[in-house]
Amino acid sequence: MVFSSIIFLCAFLPVVLFVYFLIPKQSRNLWLLLASLLFYGWGEPRYILIMLFSTVFDYCNGRAIEAADIRGRHDTVGRAILVLSVAGNLGILCFFKYTDFALATVNSLAGTQLGLLQLALPIGISFYTFQTMSYTIDVYRGETKAQHNIVSFGMYVCLFPQLIAGPIVRYKDVQREVDARETTAEGTARGLQRFLLGLAKKVLFANQIGALWDYIQGLNGTDMSTAMAWLGALAFTFQIYFDFSGYSDMAIGLGEIFGFHFPENFDHPYEAKSITEFWRRWHMTLGTWFREYLYIPLGGNRKGLPRQVFNLFIVWFLTGLWHGAGWNFILWGLYYFVLLVLEKCVLLRALERLPKILRHLYTMFFVVVGWVIFACDDMQVLSGYLKAMFGLGVRLGNRLALFEWDIYAPFLSILLFASTTLPARISKKLLMEPQRQPFLMGYTLLLFVLSLAFLVSGSYNPFLYFRF
Amino acid sequence: MKRSREEKHKYKEINTEKKGRSGPERLARMYAGLVIGALAFCGILLLVLPQKDYSPLENRFLAKRPEITGEGILSGEVQKGLTEAADDQFPLRNQWMKIAATGQFLLFHREVNGVYIGKDRTLFNKVTDSDLSEKNYRKNLGCVTSMAAATEADVSVMLIPSPASLQEEKLPTHGVVYDSEPYETLGETLCEEESVRFVQTKEELARHARKDEKLYFQTDHHWTTNGAYVGAAVYLKSQDQEIAPQAEFDVQTVREDFYGTIYSKVAGLGLIRPEELVLPKALPENLIIESDGPPADALGADGEKSMPELTGIYDESKLAGKDKYAVYFGGNYGRLTIKNPDAAGKGSLLIFKDSYANSMVPYLLDRYAQITMIDLRYYNESVPALVSEGWDEILVCYEMSNFINDRNVVKLIR
Numbered sequence: 001m002v003f004s005s006i007i008f009l010c011a012f013l014p015v016v017l018f019v020y021f022l023i024p025k026q027s028r029n030l031w032l033l034l035a036s037l038l039f040y041g042w043g044e045p046r047y048i049l050i051m052l053f054s055t056v057f058d059y060c061n062g063r064a065i066e067a068a069d070i071r072g073r074h075d076t077v078g079r080a081i082l083v084l085s086v087a088g089n090l091g092i093l094c095f096f097k098y099t100d101f102a103l104a105t106v107n108s109l110a111g112t113q114l115g116l117l118q119l120a121l122p123i124g125i126s127f128y129t130f131q132t133m134s135y136t137i138d139v140y141r142g143e144t145k146a147q148h149n150i151v152s153f154g155m156y157v158c159l160f161p162q163l164i165a166g167p168i169v170r171y172k173d174v175q176r177e178v179d180a181r182e183t184t185a186e187g188t189a190r191g192l193q194r195f196l197l198g199l200a201k202k203v204l205f206a207n208q209i210g211a212l213w214d215y216i217q218g219l220n221g222t223d224m225s226t227a228m229a230w231l232g233a234l235a236f237t238f239q240i241y242f243d244f245s246g247y248s249d250m251a252i253g254l255g256e257i258f259g260f261h262f263p264e265n266f267d268h269p270y271e272a273k274s275i276t277e278f279w280r281r282w283h284m285t286l287g288t289w290f291r292e293y294l295y296i297p298l299g300g301n302r303k304g305l306p307r308q309v310f311n312l313f314i315v316w317f318l319t320g321l322w323h324g325a326g327w328n329f330i331l332w333g334l335y336y337f338v339l340l341v342l343e344k345c346v347l348l349r350a351l352e353r354l355p356k357i358l359r360h361l362y363t364m365f366f367v368v369v370g371w372v373i374f375a376c377d378d379m380q381v382l383s384g385y386l387k388a389m390f391g392l393g394v395r396l397g398n399r400l401a402l403f404e405w406d407i408y409a410p411f412l413s414i415l416l417f418a419s420t421t422l423p424a425r426i427s428k429k430l431l432m433e434p435q436r437q438p439f440l441m442g443y444t445l446l447l448f449v450l451s452l453a454f455l456v457s458g459s460y461n462p463f464l465y466f467r468f
Numbered sequence: 469m470k471r472s473r474e475e476k477h478k479y480k481e482i483n484t485e486k487k488g489r490s491g492p493e494r495l496a497r498m499y500a501g502l503v504i505g506a507l508a509f510c511g512i513l514l515l516v517l518p519q520k521d522y523s524p525l526e527n528r529f530l531a532k533r534p535e536i537t538g539e540g541i542l543s544g545e546v547q548k549g550l551t552e553a554a555d556d557q558f559p560l561r562n563q564w565m566k567i568a569a570t571g572q573f574l575l576f577h578r579e580v581n582g583v584y585i586g587k588d589r590t591l592f593n594k595v596t597d598s599d600l601s602e603k604n605y606r607k608n609l610g611c612v613t614s615m616a617a618a619t620e621a622d623v624s625v626m627l628i629p630s631p632a633s634l635q636e637e638k639l640p641t642h643g644v645v646y647d648s649e650p651y652e653t654l655g656e657t658l659c660e661e662e663s664v665r666f667v668q669t670k671e672e673l674a675r676h677a678r679k680d681e682k683l684y685f686q687t688d689h690h691w692t693t694n695g696a697y698v699g700a701a702v703y704l705k706s707q708d709q710e711i712a713p714q715a716e717f718d719v720q721t722v723r724e725d726f727y728g729t730i731y732s733k734v735a736g737l738g739l740i741r742p743e744e745l746v747l748p749k750a751l752p753e754n755l756i757i758e759s760d761g762p763p764a765d766a767l768g769a770d771g772e773k774s775m776p777e778l779t780g781i782y783d784e785s786k787l788a789g790k791d792k793y794a795v796y797f798g799g800n801y802g803r804l805t806i807k808n809p810d811a812a813g814k815g816s817l818l819i820f821k822d823s824y825a826n827s828m829v830p831y832l833l834d835r836y837a838q839i840t841m842i843d844l845r846y847y848n849e850s851v852p853a854l855v856s857e858g859w860d861e862i863l864v865c866y867e868m869s870n871f872i873n874d875r876n877v878v879k880l881i882r
Contacts, residue, residue, distance in 0.1 A: 402642045
């Protein structure tokens with residue numbers, strides 16, 4: 001099930017909420033677990049089993065590590081179990097996500113004819129395996145206690161708000177709230193507002209501009225031009241931001257309704273003045289995960305520059321690969337590896353002397369080109385598109401591009417404005433604190449009606465994270 | 469006095485404490501109740517309101533709740549069906565669509581759902597080069613010439629210009645559609661190499677357009693009966709025949725509230741006006757009409773496929789429904805034969821066609837003893853066998869962009 005669907009909004013959500021607030025607190029975790037399984041099983045009932053296996057597996061691992069610690073076997077048995085847990089999680093992830101990619105690569109390199117598995121990727125597998133790994137690692141490190149109640153642990157792993165598109169909530173972020181959390185009317189209202197804002201970002205912004213990218217991506221012949229290619233790249237740039245951050249908003253909002261406080265995932269990344277800053281503001285929970293469980297254990301920046309560069313290479317290669325089993329995703333990861341190393345070594349100092357606006361332009365130029373690499377999973381399509389963006393083989397402009405730029409210019413301006421901190425800063429200036437809540441409520445209700453209208457009329461509504 | 473006021477104040481305070489809700493909290497409760505209540509209310513309506521089969525506004529069938537079976541749940545089909553039904557059966561769906569279409573129009577003005585909103589509120593399908601396959605066009609023309617080589621009949625190809633090709637001035641500012649000229653030149657070359665006649669209607673249509681005649685609908689992808697008359701005249705002329713003056717056909721307005729197929733794509737956009745549907749009424753009287761079954765794409769009043777009751781060649785019951793264009797013959801058949809014992813000529817004409825020909829055939833009826841219309845989308849018998857039945861003339865008549873992309877023309881040589 002996805003959040004941006006009538007069935008979720010008008011059937012699933014109201015029922016889950018009514019029951020959640022009616023039943024005693026002790027049963028709420030069980031109810032959320034059952035609801036989450038229904039939510040997940042809606043699309044692919046059989047894959048519930050993988051998620052349940054993952055839950056039981058890491059529940060046992062957590063308890064076993066704890067038991068080993070008590071018996072003073074932290075470094076031997078505890079460590080072995082940790083290795084088992086990480087291997088198990090990565091094993092599941094790799095089997096479902098990367099087997100075909102690996103086989104296809106072998107086939108094309110060695111000319112073999114190995115049969116592919118053709119498995120449908122279990123949605124959200126990259127998110128929940130990372131979450132359960134964070135749990136066992138943190139239990140091993142002593143940063144959190146093992147969860148003894150399997151229902152509570154299952155609820156954490158399967159929790160539907162962040163299950164299929166993040167944020168990646170580490171167990172230690174929410175461990176206290178898993179066991180006991182407060183729900184208040186204000187929290188529910190705030191959560192709903194956040195949810196509706198996220199829904200509007202997805203339905204009103206991302207889907208509308210996404211339709212343009214979809215259209216431009218399919219153009220060929222005389223319809224394509226450099227101006228058109230850039231419009232398409234910008235369209236995807238806005239689509240992925242509003243889609244992804246919209247999902248995160250919806251997840252964080254839903255969490256708040258149930259009394260959870262999930263970590264933030266996006267902090268106006270398109271306002272960044274360097275690539276380094278961009279990655280501190282984009283998909284922050286993933287960055288945190290890689291930093292804490294991979295980059296720092298590898299030695300981070302403490303073992304000299306060459307080792308640091310190597311560590312960054314590993315991190316960005318895997319970050320790319322995490323986003324999808326395809327060469328373009330690896331290329332996209334390595335592209336950022338190169339940019340980040342360059343910034344670390346020379347560029348950042350040079351940038352500091354530039355005026356702000358140039359730093360923004362520099363950042364967004366590379367971000368936009370990066371999204372094209374991300375969006376084109378066929379290498380030939382990708383090279384064709386990049387050529388078009390840089391004026392090779394197509395005309396600079398054409399009449400169709402003029403038409404599209406013309407009709408989309410106002411909308412692009414709105415999207416640009418909405419992706420900065422300006423709206424928040426302006427509303428803070430114009431509205432006094434007591435007026436803010438009623439205003440936000442009215443505003444989100446309006447967005448709610450519009451979002452429903454676009455959802456019902458069945459306009460373009462894709463799910464972008466089926467490859468994650 | 470003073471004291472009692474203080475006491476009152478105190479009492480008030482206690483009172484609010486008793487209720488236990490501050491202003492912000494009450495507001496939060498109202499808001500949460502409103503949002504969740506509205507969602508639940510829509511959900512309940514979805515469950516209890518009767519389900520609809522068909523949406524006249526969108527001109528399509530709606531998804532209904534599926535039967536719930538264990539197997540269906542395991543495969544995910546039930547869930548998929550429920551998800552689709554929730555969208556399609558949503559209460560006041562048409563009103564919601566209106567809001568969305570209006571929103572898009574306010575934002576983009578000149579294009580909604582891939583439809584150009586042109587001058588005079590004329591709607592155009594946005595067909596550009598990327599939508600057309602030249603390869604398929606060559607293949608289709610190849611099929612026509614191969615078919616022609618195997619018959620004695622006089623074979624013509626008539627590709628009617630797309631509405632936008634002839635009305636570029638009505639496209640929205642900077643709006644653009646494919647350039648039809650290369651396709652016309654290519655068609656002419658490929659056909660005439662194989663002595664197939666390539667009948668050009670563009671010039672003649674343009675001449676009439678300059679006289680401010682309305683040749684295409686504003687809300688539909690078809691030409692009007694007026695455009696079809698011009699087309700029929702051009703074809704007959706290419707066969708050294710002359711068409712009767714239009715006045716003799718007694719063209720009458722039958723509906724003034726016609727909304728066509730393109731309108732369905734921008735369903736609910738309030739500012740689009742309906743237009744007139746006019747039909748030639750003075751047609752030959754003793755027609756014998758035979759078909760290979762009920763129309764393949766139009767439904768009877770009961771929502772089932774059934775043989776329409778024709779008055780002459782018209783199914784006037786269709787005028788009351790949404791798909792008013794199906795008034796011609798009641799829709800599109802795989803094969804439809806019209807015999808006219810009183811025809812001026814004794815000739816027979818076989819037409820391979822899309823729905824553009826439906827409005828043109830009425831103007832040809834008095835010239836041919838037999839006209840057979842084949843819609844290759846729905847005709848699944850052997851075409852070579854049909855072609856060898858000894859026709860005098862064979863006409864391939866499609867709208868240009870439709871012919872370029874059509875995937876059924878290969879049936880001509882199968």
